[in-house]
Amino acid sequence: MRVCALVVFTLLSAACDKKTGQSGEPVQSKRVVTLYTERKEHLIKPLLDAFTAKTGVEVRYITDAAAPLIARLESEKEATPADILMTVDVGNLWQAQKRGLFRAIDSPNLQAAIPANMRAADNTWFGLSSRARTIIYSTERVKPAQLSTYEALADEQWRGRLCLRTAKKVYNQSLVATMINTIGEAKTEAIIKGWVANLATDPYSDDNMTMQAILAGQCDVALVNTYYFGRLQLDNPKVALALFWPNQQDRGVHVNISGAGVTRFAKNPQDAQALIEFLATPEAQYIFAEANQEYPVNPAVKAAPNVLAWGEFKADQVNVEAAGVLQEAAIKLMDRAGYR
Numbered sequence: 001m002r003v004c005a006l007v008v009f010t011l012l013s014a015a016c017d018k019k020t021g022q023s024g025e026p027v028q029s030k031r032v033v034t035l036y037t038e039r040k041e042h043l044i045k046p047l048l049d050a051f052t053a054k055t056g057v058e059v060r061y062i063t064d065a066a067a068p069l070i071a072r073l074e075s076e077k078e079a080t081p082a083d084i085l086m087t088v089d090v091g092n093l094w095q096a097q098k099r100g101l102f103r104a105i106d107s108p109n110l111q112a113a114i115p116a117n118m119r120a121a122d123n124t125w126f127g128l129s130s131r132a133r134t135i136i137y138s139t140e141r142v143k144p145a146q147l148s149t150y151e152a153l154a155d156e157q158w159r160g161r162l163c164l165r166t167a168k169k170v171y172n173q174s175l176v177a178t179m180i181n182t183i184g185e186a187k188t189e190a191i192i193k194g195w196v197a198n199l200a201t202d203p204y205s206d207d208n209m210t211m212q213a214i215l216a217g218q219c220d221v222a223l224v225n226t227y228y229f230g231r232l233q234l235d236n237p238k239v240a241l242a243l244f245w246p247n248q249q250d251r252g253v254h255v256n257i258s259g260a261g262v263t264r265f266a267k268n269p270q271d272a273q274a275l276i277e278f279l280a281t282p283e284a285q286y287i288f289a290e291a292n293q294e295y296p297v298n299p300a301v302k303a304a305p306n307v308l309a310w311g312e313f314k315a316d317q318v319n320v321e322a323a324g325v326l327q328e329a330a331i332k333l334m335d336r337a338g339y340r
Contacts, residue, residue: 094324154194
C-alpha cells in the first residue's frame with residue numbers, strides 16, 4: 001500500500017479547517033480532496049496534478065487493492081478522510097455500493113458524458129475508462145476463422161488448448177455474471193464446465209501469465225483484458241498473439257470499467273464531484289485511457305491509435321451494473337462447474 005501526502009492528515013484535518021493569520025482574522029485552509037484508489041500511481045497522478053493546476057484543489061491519495069480499500073471505508077465510517085473511491089472493476093464498485101459507501105451524484109455533466117450502461121442506475125458511481133475482456137490467440141497455431149463466441153471455447157476442438165485466469169479474480173466473475181444475465185444460469189453453467197474440461201493447465205493468477213503460456217506453447221487461446229495485451233504489444237510489437245472479438249453476431253464483446261464515486265461521508269463532496277467530472281472531460285478521458293491502454297467511456301473521445309489498431313467491435317450493451325448484481329451467483333456457478 002502506498003500512502004501519499006497523508007502524514008498526520010487524519011489526526012489534524014479537523015484542527016486545520018481554520019487558521020488564524022497575524023491580523024487575527026481566520027485564514028481559509030487549502031482545499032483538499034482525498035482519494036482511495038486501486039489505480040496505480042503512475043496512471044493516475046498526471047491527471048490529479050492537472051486537476052490541481054486547473055482548480056487549485058489538492059488531491060491526496062492512497063493506493064491499494066479494492067478489497068482493503070472497501071474494508072477500510074467500512075471500518076472508518078464517519079471518520080474516513082476519503083472523499084472518493086476509485087476501483088478497476090464494476091464488481092468492486094458494486095460491492096462498495098451494496099455496503100452503502102457511496103452517495104448519489106447529481107451531475108448533468110457526468111450524465112451527459114458517461115453512457116447510461118456505464119454508470120450506476122442511482123448515480124452513485126460512474127465509469128471512467130473501459131476495457132474488453134476478449135479472446136486472445138496464437139497467430140502461429142490458430143486461424144481467426146476457427147473462433148466465434150465465448151460459448152464456443154467449450155467446444156471439443158479446444159480440448160487441452162485453453163488457458164484461463166483464476167475464477168477468484170473479479171474480471172472473470174464479471175464476465176460470467178453478464179453471461180448469466182443474457183443467456184441464463186443453466187446455459188452459462190454448461191459453458192463454464194466446457195471451459196474447465198478444455199483447460200490445458202490449471203488457471204493462472206493473472207492475464208500476463210496466460211499470455212506467456214500461449215507464447216510458450218502450453219495453450220493456444222485464452223481470455224484477457226485488452227489492456228494487458230496492449231502493454232505487451234508496446235514492449236514487443238511483433239508478439240505472436242492477436243485479439244479476437246467474439247459474439248459479433250449476437251450480444252457483442254464483454255466490456256467492463258474502471259470507475260469512481262463520492263464516498264458517503266466525504267468531507268469535501270463538491271470538489272470530489274468536480275474531480276470525477278474532470279476525469280470525464282475529453283482532455284482527461286484520452287490521457288486516462290491511453291495511459292493504461294484502455295478505451296475512453298466518453299463516446300466523444302477516440303482511443304489511442306495503437307488501441308484503435310485492434311479494430312472496431314460490437315460491445316455488449318448490457319448495463320455493467322449487472323456484473324455486480326449477479327456477482328454472487330457467478331461465483332457460486334463457477335464453483336459448481338469446478339472452475340477455481
